[in-house]
Amino acid sequence: MQEHEAQFRNYLKNRGLKLTRSRALILNAAFTMHEHFDAEKLHDLVKHANISLATVYRTLPLLVNAGLIQLAVHSGRRDRFEHILGHPQHVHWLCENCKAVMETDLSSLLPALENEAKALKFDISQISLSIKGLCWKCKADVNESQ
Amino acid sequence: MQEHEAQFRNYLKNRGLKLTRSRALILNAAFTMHEHFDAEKLHDLVKHANISLATVYRTLPLLVNAGLIQLAVHSGRRDRFEHILGHPQHVHWLCENCKAVMETDLSSLLPALENEAKALKFDISQISLSIKGLCWKCKADVNESQ
DNA sequence: AAACTTGTTGCAAATGATTCTCATAATAAG
DNA sequence: CTTATTATGAGAATCATTTGCAACAAGTTT
Ligand SMILES: [Mn+2]
Ligand SMILES: [Mn+2]
Ligand SMILES: [Zn+2]
Ligand SMILES: [Zn+2]
Numbered sequence: 001m002q003e004h005e006a007q008f009r010n011y012l013k014n015r016g017l018k019l020t021r022s023r024a025l026i027l028n029a030a031f032t033m034h035e036h037f038d039a040e041k042l043h044d045l046v047k048h049a050n051i052s053l054a055t056v057y058r059t060l061p062l063l064v065n066a067g068l069i070q071l072a073v074h075s076g077r078r079d080r081f082e083h084i085l086g087h088p089q090h091v092h093w094l095c096e097n098c099k100a101v102m103e104t105d106l107s108s109l110l111p112a113l114e115n116e117a118k119a120l121k122f123d124i125s126q127i128s129l130s131i132k133g134l135c136w137k138c139k140a141d142v143n144e145s146q
Numbered sequence: 147m148q149e150h151e152a153q154f155r156n157y158l159k160n161r162g163l164k165l166t167r168s169r170a171l172i173l174n175a176a177f178t179m180h181e182h183f184d185a186e187k188l189h190d191l192v193k194h195a196n197i198s199l200a201t202v203y204r205t206l207p208l209l210v211n212a213g214l215i216q217l218a219v220h221s222g223r224r225d226r227f228e229h230i231l232g233h234p235q236h237v238h239w240l241c242e243n244c245k246a247v248m249e250t251d252l253s254s255l256l257p258a259l260e261n262e263a264k265a266l267k268f269d270i271s272q273i274s275l276s277i278k279g280l281c282w283k284c285k286a287d288v289n290e291s292q
Numbered sequence: 293a294a295a296c297t298t299g300t301t302g303c304a305a306a307t308g309a310t311t312c313t314c315a316t317a318a319t320a321a322g
Numbered sequence: 323c324t325t326a327t328t329a330t331g332a333g334a335a336t337c338a339t340t341t342g343c344a345a346c347a348a349g350t351t352t
Binding site for chain 2 (some may be wrong): 069093113117124135
């Protein structure tokens with residue numbers, strides 16, 4: 001069994017919830033994807049098994065609370081997620097023009113943040129750093145058109 | 147005239163938009179508040195002047211594009227904003243238990259980020275760093291109840 | 293393995309924040 | 323003041339997400 005399955009099974013058992021066929025399929029679909037995804041995208045991957053969109057929506061918060069996925073970027077009106085296991089924390093660079101998302105390592109900033117957390121007596125569970133602006137490609141385009 | 151009014155007037159004029167009574171009132175309401183606010187909260191502050199919620203929603207993106215306010219936290223299903231002028235960039239620490247939001251200075255992290263931006267040739271327009279977890283108070287409560 | 297208890301699902305209807313339509317009003321310019 | 327154009331209120335429309343409910347499936351107990 002994969003690590004994420006074991007973690008989910010454990011999370012569910014701890015609170016008297018059941019590991020159903022639907023939930024297992026949705027979990028695996030989430031770990032199939034290596035980019036950001038929203039509820040509908042996830043549903044696309046499992047609807048062949050007659051799983052409803054409502055069930056996807058009901059499973060998403062379970063996966064979040066189990067520490068398996070997290071809210072990634074909120075662009076537009078849909079929530080977008082990404083899986084966590086095997087995907088270390090990173091910075092999201094969002095181009096406001098072409099909507100591209102780049103990622104860079106967050107580790108160099110971690111010590112400073114952990115220091116501050118200690119000073120605040122704050123228990124960190126998730127760090128989300130996203131930076132909006134213009135990517136190099138769009139910056140070039142803007143300059144051209146001037 | 148306040149600095150934010152001048153900046154807004156200038157922004158509007160540059161693109162042939164009009165500085166209306168409604169927009170001026172909404173802008174000032176936004177700078178009246180020193181916490182995060184959503185569209186409805188802003189509307190509460192201006193509806194005495196018979197300003198509709200739709201107009202508030204139409205003005206919000208203008209204020210964002212003018213660099214006067216920014217999306218602060220997207221909690222729950224509502225967008226929450228904060229004014230920028232006179233409110234330097236900061237880190238948001240969100241307690242997942244009591245929903246409290248603390249803020250700390252971001253300046254110590256800026257040099258590292260600006261360096262990375264330079265390497266990526268990325269033009270930063272907004273940095274948003276939010277950290278979820280447990281505040282010291284809730285951490286204490288949790289320990290007690292064990 | 294059958295019975296039982298409790299949580300789960302699909303479906304469709306409900307919700308709620310945000311956006312849009314359109315007829316009327318306000319603004320900036322000349 | 324007149325004109326050209328943008329803005330506004332009211333309410334309808336959107337659309338992602340949530341819910342109610344009756345049928346089902348998972349885990350547990352005989
Ligand atoms: Mn990511
Ligand atoms: Mn803030
Ligand atoms: Zn771009
Ligand atoms: Zn707290």
